Amino acid sequence: MQVRIVGAGLSGAVMARELAQAGHRVTVTEARGHVAGNCHTERCAQTGVMEHRYGPHIFHTDDAGVWAYVNRFATFRPYRHQVRATHEGRVYALPVTLLTINQFFGTAMRPDEARAFVASQAETIAEPRNFEEQALSMVGSRLYAAFFEGYTRKQWGRDPRDLPAALLKRLPLRFNYDDNYFFHRFQGIPEAGYTAMVEAILDHPGIDVHLDAAFVPGDDPRADHLVWTGPLDAWFGHRLGRLGYRTLDFERFTTQGDWQGCAVMNHPDPEVPHTRITEHKHFAPWESHEGSVLYRETSREAGPDDIPYYPVRLAGEKALLAEYEALAAAETGVTFLGRLGTYRYLDMDVTIREALDAAGARLAG
Ligand code: UDP
Numbered sequence: 001m002q003v004r005i006v007g008a009g010l011s012g013a014v015m016a017r018e019l020a021q022a023g024h025r026v027t028v029t030e031a032r033g034h035v036a037g038n039c040h041t042e043r044c045a046q047t048g049v050m051e052h053r054y055g056p057h058i059f060h061t062d063d064a065g066v067w068a069y070v071n072r073f074a075t076f077r078p079y080r081h082q083v084r085a086t087h088e089g090r091v092y093a094l095p096v097t098l099l100t101i102n103q104f105f106g107t108a109m110r111p112d113e114a115r116a117f118v119a120s121q122a123e124t125i126a127e128p129r130n131f132e133e134q135a136l137s138m139v140g141s142r143l144y145a146a147f148f149e150g151y152t153r154k155q156w157g158r159d160p161r162d163l164p165a166a167l168l169k170r171l172p173l174r175f176n177y178d179d180n181y182f183f184h185r186f187q188g189i190p191e192a193g194y195t196a197m198v199e200a201i202l203d204h205p206g207i208d209v210h211l212d213a214a215f216v217p218g219d220d221p222r223a224d225h226l227v228w229t230g231p232l233d234a235w236f237g238h239r240l241g242r243l244g245y246r247t248l249d250f251e252r253f254t255t256q257g258d259w260q261g262c263a264v265m266n267h268p269d270p271e272v273p274h275t276r277i278t279e280h281k282h283f284a285p286w287e288s289h290e291g292s293v294l295y296r297e298t299s300r301e302a303g304p305d306d307i308p309y310y311p312v313r314l315a316g317e318k319a320l321l322a323e324y325e326a327l328a329a330a331e332t333g334v335t336f337l338g339r340l341g342t343y344r345y346l347d348m349d350v351t352i353r354e355a356l357d358a359a360g361a362r363l364a365g
Helices: 010-021 064-073 098-105 111-121 131-156 165-170 194-202 315-330 338-342 348-364
Strands: 002-006 025-029 041-043 050-052 059-061 076-078 083-087 090-094 186-190 207-210 225-228 245-256 264-266 276-279 291-301 334-336
Touching: 002 010, 010 025, 010 194, 010 207, 010 225, 010 338, 010 348, 041 194, 059 064, 059 348, 064 186, 064 194, 064 348, 083 131, 090 098, 090 131, 098 111, 098 131, 111 131, 131 165, 131 291, 186 194, 338 348
Parallel strands: 002 025, 002 225, 025 207, 083 264, 225 334
Antiparallel strands: 041 050, 059 186, 076 186, 083 090, 245 291, 264 276, 276 291
8 A cells, every 4th residue: 555644743653654564655745844743852053952842842651552662763761850830939849749839838738738728728619611610629719820820821822711621630739749740650751852763763664754845635646545644624725714723932042051950940920921931951861061942932822824732622613623523534545643633732642642543443444
Protein backbone atom coordinates (compact mmCIF):
# COMPACT_ATOMS: atom_id res chain seq x y z
CA MET A 1 0.00 0.00 0.00
CA GLN A 2 1.13 3.56 -0.76
CA VAL A 3 0.34 5.89 2.14
CA ARG A 4 0.53 9.68 2.29
CA ILE A 5 0.83 11.22 5.75
CA VAL A 6 0.35 14.94 6.13
CA GLY A 7 2.21 16.30 9.16
CA ALA A 8 5.48 15.13 10.72
CA GLY A 9 4.55 15.67 14.36
CA LEU A 10 4.29 12.81 16.83
CA SER A 11 1.07 11.43 15.31
CA GLY A 12 2.33 11.44 11.75
CA ALA A 13 5.75 10.07 12.64
CA VAL A 14 4.46 7.18 14.76
CA MET A 15 1.86 6.25 12.16
CA ALA A 16 4.50 6.40 9.41
CA ARG A 17 6.86 4.16 11.35
CA GLU A 18 4.26 1.53 12.15
CA LEU A 19 3.01 1.33 8.56
CA ALA A 20 6.53 1.31 7.08
CA GLN A 21 7.58 -1.48 9.43
CA ALA A 22 4.62 -3.48 8.19
CA GLY A 23 5.98 -3.16 4.65
CA HIS A 24 4.02 -0.19 3.28
CA ARG A 25 5.54 2.75 1.36
CA VAL A 26 5.00 5.97 3.26
CA THR A 27 5.47 9.58 2.13
CA VAL A 28 5.31 12.23 4.85
CA THR A 29 4.60 15.83 3.85
CA GLU A 30 5.37 18.56 6.37
CA ALA A 31 4.60 22.25 5.83
CA ARG A 32 7.25 23.48 8.27
CA GLY A 33 10.99 23.24 7.81
CA HIS A 34 11.38 20.72 10.65
CA VAL A 35 9.76 17.58 12.01
CA ALA A 36 8.27 17.11 15.52
CA GLY A 37 5.45 19.66 15.24
CA ASN A 38 4.99 21.72 18.37
CA CYS A 39 7.41 19.61 20.45
CA HIS A 40 10.25 20.73 18.18
CA THR A 41 13.50 21.46 20.02
CA GLU A 42 16.57 23.23 18.74
CA ARG A 43 19.87 24.20 20.34
CA CYS A 44 20.53 27.91 20.63
CA ALA A 45 23.72 28.61 18.63
CA GLN A 46 24.78 31.32 21.05
CA THR A 47 24.19 29.71 24.47
CA GLY A 48 24.00 25.99 23.62
CA VAL A 49 20.71 25.69 25.50
CA MET A 50 18.17 23.24 24.05
CA GLU A 51 15.08 25.33 23.36
CA HIS A 52 11.52 24.05 23.31
CA ARG A 53 10.60 26.27 20.39
CA TYR A 54 6.83 26.04 20.77
CA GLY A 55 6.72 26.02 24.56
CA PRO A 56 7.59 23.49 27.26
CA HIS A 57 7.11 19.79 26.59
CA ILE A 58 7.65 17.33 29.41
CA PHE A 59 7.12 13.69 28.68
CA HIS A 60 5.07 11.98 31.39
CA THR A 61 2.94 8.87 31.20
CA ASP A 62 1.47 5.89 33.00
CA ASP A 63 1.41 3.92 29.77
CA ALA A 64 4.30 1.45 29.98
CA GLY A 65 3.92 0.58 26.30
CA VAL A 66 4.29 4.19 25.21
CA TRP A 67 7.22 4.68 27.58
CA ALA A 68 8.98 1.63 26.07
CA TYR A 69 8.18 2.94 22.58
CA VAL A 70 9.77 6.37 23.05
CA ASN A 71 12.78 4.82 24.76
CA ARG A 72 13.46 2.86 21.56
CA PHE A 73 14.09 6.12 19.73
CA ALA A 74 15.67 8.39 22.32
CA THR A 75 17.71 8.31 25.50
CA PHE A 76 15.48 9.79 28.14
CA ARG A 77 17.00 11.57 31.11
CA PRO A 78 15.14 11.60 34.41
CA TYR A 79 13.36 14.90 34.83
CA ARG A 80 11.06 16.13 37.56
CA HIS A 81 8.91 19.06 36.56
CA GLN A 82 8.78 21.80 39.16
CA VAL A 83 6.71 24.93 38.68
CA ARG A 84 6.44 28.00 40.86
CA ALA A 85 3.94 30.86 40.85
CA THR A 86 4.53 34.53 41.58
CA HIS A 87 1.46 36.11 43.14
CA GLU A 88 1.42 39.67 44.50
CA GLY A 89 5.18 39.79 44.84
CA ARG A 90 5.62 36.43 46.57
CA VAL A 91 6.67 33.07 45.23
CA TYR A 92 4.61 29.96 45.91
CA ALA A 93 4.91 26.27 45.17
CA LEU A 94 2.74 24.80 42.41
CA PRO A 95 0.71 22.67 41.98
CA VAL A 96 -1.15 23.53 45.17
CA THR A 97 0.55 21.46 47.87
CA LEU A 98 0.82 21.60 51.63
CA LEU A 99 3.65 24.08 51.10
CA THR A 100 1.46 26.39 48.98
CA ILE A 101 -1.32 26.24 51.55
CA ASN A 102 0.98 26.98 54.48
CA GLN A 103 2.76 29.76 52.55
CA PHE A 104 -0.47 31.35 51.42
CA PHE A 105 -2.27 31.28 54.77
CA GLY A 106 0.89 31.84 56.87
CA THR A 107 0.35 28.63 58.80
CA ALA A 108 2.24 25.46 59.76
CA MET A 109 -0.58 22.97 59.32
CA ARG A 110 0.03 19.25 59.11
CA PRO A 111 -1.65 17.24 56.32
CA ASP A 112 -4.87 16.40 58.19
CA GLU A 113 -5.23 19.92 59.52
CA ALA A 114 -4.73 21.39 56.06
CA ARG A 115 -7.19 18.95 54.55
CA ALA A 116 -9.83 19.95 57.09
CA PHE A 117 -9.01 23.65 56.67
CA VAL A 118 -9.22 23.56 52.87
CA ALA A 119 -12.46 21.55 53.11
CA SER A 120 -13.86 24.30 55.35
CA GLN A 121 -12.92 26.90 52.70
CA ALA A 122 -14.25 24.89 49.78
CA GLU A 123 -17.79 25.22 48.53
CA THR A 124 -20.04 22.19 48.43
CA ILE A 125 -20.93 21.68 44.80
CA ALA A 126 -22.14 18.15 44.13
CA GLU A 127 -21.40 18.14 40.41
CA PRO A 128 -19.16 20.99 39.31
CA ARG A 129 -20.35 22.10 35.88
CA ASN A 130 -17.47 24.35 34.94
CA PHE A 131 -13.88 25.31 35.75
CA GLU A 132 -14.83 27.83 38.43
CA GLU A 133 -17.18 25.47 40.24
CA GLN A 134 -14.58 22.72 40.08
CA ALA A 135 -11.94 25.03 41.58
CA LEU A 136 -14.25 26.41 44.28
CA SER A 137 -15.24 22.91 45.32
CA MET A 138 -11.60 21.80 45.45
CA VAL A 139 -9.78 24.71 47.07
CA GLY A 140 -12.26 27.48 47.94
CA SER A 141 -12.41 31.07 46.79
CA ARG A 142 -9.12 32.46 48.14
CA LEU A 143 -6.78 29.92 46.56
CA TYR A 144 -8.93 30.00 43.43
CA ALA A 145 -8.63 33.79 43.11
CA ALA A 146 -4.87 33.71 43.72
CA PHE A 147 -3.75 30.85 41.50
CA PHE A 148 -6.46 29.82 39.06
CA GLU A 149 -8.83 32.59 38.12
CA GLY A 150 -6.42 35.12 36.60
CA TYR A 151 -4.23 32.51 34.96
CA THR A 152 -7.19 30.79 33.37
CA ARG A 153 -8.71 34.04 32.08
CA LYS A 154 -5.39 34.95 30.47
CA GLN A 155 -4.75 31.47 29.09
CA TRP A 156 -8.20 30.94 27.60
CA GLY A 157 -9.50 34.51 27.16
CA ARG A 158 -12.80 33.43 28.66
CA ASP A 159 -14.75 33.47 31.88
CA PRO A 160 -13.78 30.37 33.91
CA ARG A 161 -17.51 29.68 34.28
CA ASP A 162 -17.59 29.00 30.53
CA LEU A 163 -14.68 26.54 30.63
CA PRO A 164 -14.91 22.80 31.29
CA ALA A 165 -14.35 21.43 34.80
CA ALA A 166 -12.06 18.76 33.34
CA LEU A 167 -9.38 21.38 32.64
CA LEU A 168 -8.59 21.68 36.33
CA LYS A 169 -8.41 17.93 36.76
CA ARG A 170 -5.08 18.13 34.93
CA LEU A 171 -3.60 19.65 38.08
CA PRO A 172 -3.01 17.79 41.34
CA LEU A 173 -3.93 19.11 44.81
CA ARG A 174 -1.67 17.57 47.42
CA PHE A 175 -1.69 17.58 51.19
CA ASN A 176 2.02 16.81 51.41
CA TYR A 177 5.24 18.48 50.21
CA ASP A 178 5.54 16.61 46.92
CA ASP A 179 5.76 19.39 44.33
CA ASN A 180 6.18 17.17 41.27
CA TYR A 181 3.85 18.77 38.73
CA PHE A 182 2.72 15.42 37.32
CA PHE A 183 1.43 12.27 38.96
CA HIS A 184 2.59 9.82 36.33
CA ARG A 185 4.93 6.88 36.91
CA PHE A 186 7.28 7.67 34.03
CA GLN A 187 8.68 11.14 33.42
CA GLY A 188 11.66 12.32 31.40
CA ILE A 189 13.05 14.49 28.64
CA PRO A 190 15.01 13.17 25.65
CA GLU A 191 18.69 13.99 26.02
CA ALA A 192 19.09 15.03 22.37
CA GLY A 193 15.70 16.78 22.20
CA TYR A 194 12.32 15.80 20.80
CA THR A 195 13.23 16.63 17.21
CA ALA A 196 16.04 14.06 17.24
CA MET A 197 13.57 11.53 18.68
CA VAL A 198 11.02 12.17 15.93
CA GLU A 199 13.78 12.04 13.29
CA ALA A 200 14.73 8.61 14.66
CA ILE A 201 11.10 7.46 14.48
CA LEU A 202 10.98 8.58 10.84
CA ASP A 203 14.35 7.01 10.00
CA HIS A 204 13.19 3.95 8.09
CA PRO A 205 13.84 2.90 4.47
CA GLY A 206 10.11 2.75 3.80
CA ILE A 207 9.58 6.43 4.74
CA ASP A 208 10.23 9.53 2.61
CA VAL A 209 9.94 12.88 4.36
CA HIS A 210 9.34 16.16 2.52
CA LEU A 211 9.80 19.33 4.56
CA ASP A 212 8.59 22.80 3.60
CA ALA A 213 6.00 21.04 1.52
CA ALA A 214 2.52 22.51 1.41
CA PHE A 215 -0.21 19.97 0.90
CA VAL A 216 -3.59 20.86 -0.52
CA PRO A 217 -6.38 18.66 0.83
CA GLY A 218 -7.69 16.42 -1.89
CA ASP A 219 -4.28 16.13 -3.59
CA ASP A 220 -2.35 12.96 -4.24
CA PRO A 221 -4.45 10.54 -6.28
CA ARG A 222 -1.60 8.01 -6.11
CA ALA A 223 -1.93 7.25 -2.40
CA ASP A 224 -4.08 4.28 -1.40
CA HIS A 225 -4.62 5.88 1.96
CA LEU A 226 -4.10 9.32 3.46
CA VAL A 227 -3.48 10.25 7.08
CA TRP A 228 -4.32 13.86 7.92
CA THR A 229 -2.83 15.30 11.10
CA GLY A 230 -3.55 18.94 10.21
CA PRO A 231 -6.59 20.82 11.56
CA LEU A 232 -9.80 18.87 10.98
CA ASP A 233 -11.65 21.93 9.63
CA ALA A 234 -8.78 22.76 7.24
CA TRP A 235 -9.27 19.41 5.47
CA PHE A 236 -12.79 20.54 4.61
CA GLY A 237 -11.65 24.04 3.59
CA HIS A 238 -13.30 25.48 6.74
CA ARG A 239 -16.55 25.19 4.84
CA LEU A 240 -18.72 25.07 7.98
CA GLY A 241 -16.69 27.70 9.83
CA ARG A 242 -13.49 27.72 11.87
CA LEU A 243 -12.83 25.66 14.98
CA GLY A 244 -11.38 28.04 17.58
CA TYR A 245 -7.83 27.79 18.87
CA ARG A 246 -5.68 29.74 21.27
CA THR A 247 -2.27 30.62 19.97
CA LEU A 248 0.81 31.61 21.95
CA ASP A 249 3.26 34.46 21.51
CA PHE A 250 6.74 33.94 22.90
CA GLU A 251 8.88 36.91 23.77
CA ARG A 252 12.32 35.36 23.76
CA PHE A 253 15.22 36.81 25.73
CA THR A 254 18.68 35.65 26.72
CA THR A 255 20.77 36.37 29.76
CA GLN A 256 23.69 35.00 31.76
CA GLY A 257 23.47 32.58 34.67
CA ASP A 258 20.21 31.47 36.20
CA TRP A 259 17.41 34.02 35.78
CA GLN A 260 14.53 32.49 37.71
CA GLY A 261 15.85 29.30 39.33
CA CYS A 262 13.24 26.94 37.87
CA ALA A 263 11.90 25.76 34.51
CA VAL A 264 8.49 27.42 34.72
CA MET A 265 7.31 30.43 36.71
CA ASN A 266 3.58 31.00 36.41
CA HIS A 267 2.20 34.51 36.70
CA PRO A 268 -1.46 34.19 37.67
CA ASP A 269 -2.06 37.88 38.55
CA PRO A 270 -4.39 39.66 36.12
CA GLU A 271 -2.21 42.83 35.98
CA VAL A 272 0.66 40.84 34.45
CA PRO A 273 0.06 40.27 30.73
CA HIS A 274 1.98 36.99 30.39
CA THR A 275 0.88 33.64 31.80
CA ARG A 276 4.30 32.17 32.46
CA ILE A 277 8.02 32.45 31.86
CA THR A 278 10.02 29.38 30.91
CA GLU A 279 13.79 29.09 31.39
CA HIS A 280 14.90 26.39 29.03
CA LYS A 281 18.21 25.32 30.57
CA HIS A 282 16.17 23.88 33.46
CA PHE A 283 14.52 21.40 31.06
CA ALA A 284 17.99 19.80 30.75
CA PRO A 285 19.36 19.85 34.32
CA TRP A 286 22.11 17.41 33.29
CA GLU A 287 23.66 20.10 31.04
CA SER A 288 25.60 23.14 32.10
CA HIS A 289 25.49 26.49 30.28
CA GLU A 290 26.68 29.97 31.14
CA GLY A 291 23.98 31.62 29.08
CA SER A 292 20.26 31.23 29.49
CA VAL A 293 17.26 31.42 27.13
CA LEU A 294 13.83 32.41 28.38
CA TYR A 295 10.37 32.74 26.82
CA ARG A 296 7.75 35.06 28.17
CA GLU A 297 4.48 33.45 27.11
CA THR A 298 1.18 35.15 26.31
CA SER A 299 -1.96 33.61 24.92
CA ARG A 300 -4.52 35.00 22.48
CA GLU A 301 -7.22 33.88 20.08
CA ALA A 302 -5.65 32.30 16.97
CA GLY A 303 -6.24 34.04 13.65
CA PRO A 304 -6.23 32.15 10.33
CA ASP A 305 -2.45 32.51 9.92
CA ASP A 306 -1.44 31.77 13.51
CA ILE A 307 -0.11 28.48 14.78
CA PRO A 308 -2.95 26.62 16.52
CA TYR A 309 -2.01 25.47 20.04
CA TYR A 310 -4.93 24.84 22.36
CA PRO A 311 -8.33 23.82 21.01
CA VAL A 312 -11.09 25.86 22.61
CA ARG A 313 -13.73 23.25 23.19
CA LEU A 314 -16.69 25.27 24.32
CA ALA A 315 -20.34 24.58 23.52
CA GLY A 316 -20.21 26.44 20.17
CA GLU A 317 -17.07 24.65 19.04
CA LYS A 318 -18.43 21.29 20.15
CA ALA A 319 -21.51 21.69 17.94
CA LEU A 320 -19.30 22.65 14.99
CA LEU A 321 -16.91 19.84 15.81
CA ALA A 322 -19.77 17.32 15.72
CA GLU A 323 -20.63 18.52 12.20
CA TYR A 324 -17.03 18.16 11.04
CA GLU A 325 -16.82 14.75 12.70
CA ALA A 326 -19.84 13.66 10.69
CA LEU A 327 -18.13 14.84 7.49
CA ALA A 328 -14.95 13.03 8.53
CA ALA A 329 -16.82 9.80 9.20
CA ALA A 330 -18.28 9.93 5.68
CA GLU A 331 -14.84 10.42 4.11
CA THR A 332 -13.28 7.29 2.64
CA GLY A 333 -9.56 6.56 2.48
CA VAL A 334 -8.61 9.21 5.07
CA THR A 335 -7.63 8.82 8.72
CA PHE A 336 -7.86 11.92 10.93
CA LEU A 337 -5.34 11.81 13.71
CA GLY A 338 -3.75 13.77 16.55
CA ARG A 339 -4.32 17.02 18.42
CA LEU A 340 -5.29 19.01 15.31
CA GLY A 341 -6.86 16.17 13.32
CA THR A 342 -9.28 15.38 16.15
CA TYR A 343 -9.38 18.84 17.79
CA ARG A 344 -8.46 17.80 21.31
CA TYR A 345 -6.03 18.97 24.05
CA LEU A 346 -3.69 15.96 23.94
CA ASP A 347 -0.57 15.22 25.92
CA MET A 348 2.31 13.64 24.02
CA ASP A 349 1.84 10.17 25.49
CA VAL A 350 -1.84 10.05 24.52
CA THR A 351 -0.95 11.28 21.04
CA ILE A 352 1.50 8.40 20.63
CA ARG A 353 -0.91 5.83 22.07
CA GLU A 354 -3.64 6.92 19.68
CA ALA A 355 -1.28 6.82 16.69
CA LEU A 356 -0.13 3.30 17.63
CA ASP A 357 -3.74 2.17 18.00
CA ALA A 358 -4.80 3.82 14.74
CA ALA A 359 -1.90 2.13 12.93
CA GLY A 360 -2.88 -1.21 14.51
CA ALA A 361 -6.48 -0.78 13.39
CA ARG A 362 -5.38 0.21 9.87
CA LEU A 363 -3.11 -2.81 9.59
CA ALA A 364 -5.77 -5.17 10.93
CA GLY A 365 -8.38 -3.70 8.58
N1 UDP B 1 -3.98 26.62 35.55
C1 UDP B 1 -4.18 27.66 36.43
N2 UDP B 1 -3.12 28.17 37.12
C2 UDP B 1 -1.87 27.70 36.95
C3 UDP B 1 -1.65 26.64 36.05
C4 UDP B 1 -2.73 26.13 35.35
O1 UDP B 1 -5.30 28.12 36.60
O2 UDP B 1 -0.95 28.23 37.60
C5 UDP B 1 -5.15 26.08 34.80
C6 UDP B 1 -5.28 26.79 33.44
O3 UDP B 1 -6.65 26.94 33.13
C7 UDP B 1 -4.60 25.82 32.51
C8 UDP B 1 -4.99 24.46 33.12
O4 UDP B 1 -5.00 24.71 34.53
O5 UDP B 1 -5.04 25.95 31.18
C9 UDP B 1 -4.05 23.33 32.76
O6 UDP B 1 -2.74 23.68 33.16
P1 UDP B 1 -1.42 22.97 32.59
O7 UDP B 1 -0.28 23.43 33.41
O8 UDP B 1 -1.69 21.51 32.47
O9 UDP B 1 -1.35 23.63 31.14
P2 UDP B 1 -0.32 23.44 29.91
O10 UDP B 1 1.07 23.31 30.45
O11 UDP B 1 -0.81 22.23 29.15
O12 UDP B 1 -0.52 24.72 29.17
